[in-house]
Amino acid sequence: MSLVELESHLSFGGQQKRFKHLSSTLDCEMTFSIYLPPNHETNAYPILYWLSGLTCTDENFSTKAGAQQCAAKLGIILVIPDTSPRGDSVANDPSYDLGQGAGFYINATQAPWQQHYHMFDYISQELPKLITQNFNTNGKQSIAGHSMGGHGALMLALRHPKTYCSASAFAPIVNPSQVPWGQKAFTAYLGKDATQWQQYDSCYLLQYYQEKQFPILIDQGTNDSFLSEQLKPDVLANIAKQKKWPLTLRLQAGYDHSYYFIASFIEEHLAFHAHHLNSEE
Ligand SMILES: N[C@@H](CCC(=O)N[C@@H](CS)C(=O)NCC(=O)O)C(=O)O
Numbered sequence: 583m584s585l586v587e588l589e590s591h592l593s594f595g596g597q598q599k600r601f602k603h604l605s606s607t608l609d610c611e612m613t614f615s616i617y618l619p620p621n622h623e624t625n626a627y628p629i630l631y632w633l634s635g636l637t638c639t640d641e642n643f644s645t646k647a648g649a650q651q652c653a654a655k656l657g658i659i660l661v662i663p664d665t666s667p668r669g670d671s672v673a674n675d676p677s678y679d680l681g682q683g684a685g686f687y688i689n690a691t692q693a694p695w696q697q698h699y700h701m702f703d704y705i706s707q708e709l710p711k712l713i714t715q716n717f718n719t720n721g722k723q724s725i726a727g728h729s730m731g732g733h734g735a736l737m738l739a740l741r742h743p744k745t746y747c748s749a750s751a752f753a754p755i756v757n758p759s760q761v762p763w764g765q766k767a768f769t770a771y772l773g774k775d776a777t778q779w780q781q782y783d784s785c786y787l788l789q790y791y792q793e794k795q796f797p798i799l800i801d802q803g804t805n806d807s808f809l810s811e812q813l814k815p816d817v818l819a820n821i822a823k824q825k826k827w828p829l830t831l832r833l834q835a836g837y838d839h840s841y842y843f844i845a846s847f848i849e850e851h852l853a854f855h856a857h858h859l860n861s862e863e
Pocket residue numbers: 634635636637638642646678728729730839840841
């Protein structure tokens with residue numbers, strides 16, 4: 583599958599690039615951003631996938647999080663996909679939390695969404711194949727994200743044991759089947775039968791997970807206006823505690839839901855992932 587380069591910028595000695603390609607999984611043209619550390623042509627580096635939140639494209643993280651300097655130092659490739667299928671012929675909704683910009687990283691089964699909304703398969707199958715075919719990588723990968731993308735990162739890691747060395751999230755929607763954002767999206771994409779939602783709910787998945795554990799880091803700002811209604815990270819942290827899971831939940835006093843919060847702690851997330859990506863296990 584061929585990639586068309588849209589942008590290329592030198593950044594901290596590496597390359598910040600943007601590509602478009604035709605996605606067979608999503609049945610539309612997609613864009614993603616990628617940061618390639620210095621000497622990426624000769625050194626095979628591991629990958630960190632970053633999944634963004636509601637309303638975002640692949641550009642919010644690359645322009646606002648300030649992750650490039652640290653990724654350059656640590657030798658991590660950042661892959662930043664879009665948050666949904668896109669285009670005039672792709673189903674959409676006027677609200678910010680459904681349709682384009684709100685794909686929720688699931689495979690939709692309901693009309694009018696089921697033709698294009700297969701972000702689960704895109705992120706876990708098509709995109710990794712595309713990245714390893716086109717870039718020099720060492721085959722190791724981890725996953726991180728924000729809000730809806732935090733849900734995506736944790737859920738995808740729990741659904742694919744041994745695929746990701748570590749997972750981390752900023753202000754994730756950990757229990758989407760129990761909160762308004764998730765209930766709205768899952769009803770539209772998956773239908774009213776809530777048993778179909780469980781396969782995409784990190785709290786449910788962690789509760790019943792039997793495979794090899796992997797480390798999870800979550801940062802949550804205490805001044806986040808979505809914290810008590812939509813996010814509730816303590817629900818996941820309590821399940822992790824019961825299961826003796828290596829999950830660290832850090833409540834960051836005074837921080838909100840924005841990229842200012844993400845930029846404040848992204849270096850620590852990259853160091854967390856670098857440690858696990860580079861360990862021998
Ligand atoms: N008012 C917000 C509501 C949605 C929101 O907070 N989106 C978060 C993710 S859940 C975001 O990352 N927005 C884009 C940004 O801050 O660059 C917006 O329109 O962006």
